[in-house]
Amino acid sequence: MSDSLALWIFSLALTLAGTFIGMVMYRQIHERRTLLRTGTSAEGVVTDLEPTQLKGHGSEGGVTIRSYGTTAYYPVISWTTADDQPMETRFNTARPREQTFAIGTEVEVRYDPADPSSWTLPAESNNILWIFTAMGAAFVAAGLGCFFWALLSPPL
Known part of the structure; x- marks a missing residue:
């Protein structure tokens, strides 16, 4: 070539x-x-922290990253829509325990009333x-x- x-x-x-x-x-x-x-705004509460292990691509010895083997946590947030539909959603960013929301933390949730599965946290x-x-x-x-x-x- x-x-x-x-x-x-x-x-x-x-x-x-x-x-x-x-x-x-x-x-x-x-x-x-x-x-x-x-x-639409709703009040939510962090009810759980879903753990995940950070790993490199490929085999165990293939890629070394600084965070390899670290446990990170996805906050699970429970909230209710304006029409009283209960929701339990997992935030899409995992972080180390000391950098994520603690269980019981109240958070504001903004969501699309036509599709409550489309939501975000204004604090992020x-x-x-x-x-x-x-x-x-x-x-x-x-x-x-x-x-x-x-x-x-x-x-x-």
Whole structure:
């Protein structure tokens, strides 16, 4: 494979990966912002912490990550919709015990009355979503940079 063809493929892969990551993350940000702006508010209580072990991909010895083997916890939140439908939902971010909500903590829940399974916690930050959105934008910029470099560089 020639160097210029490899650069074209590399630029295409970076651009597509960045576009996908950026779009998925921005969609999640948009959905969360919509729920915060227009969603119905309910009071919830953390009733349980669902444990999970953080593991690397592949076999036990394949990938080493700083948090490997650490137990993280998903808060389970019980709340009731405006039409008295009881809900028990698990928050989608697991954290170490000292960084997550304690059992019995009261939290505000914002949800879509037409689809109560679509909900969020106003107390949670969007920062991680914005970081991944920025990472997608950086991939797109790098991919387009490689594309223009391949386009404008003289053939070897």
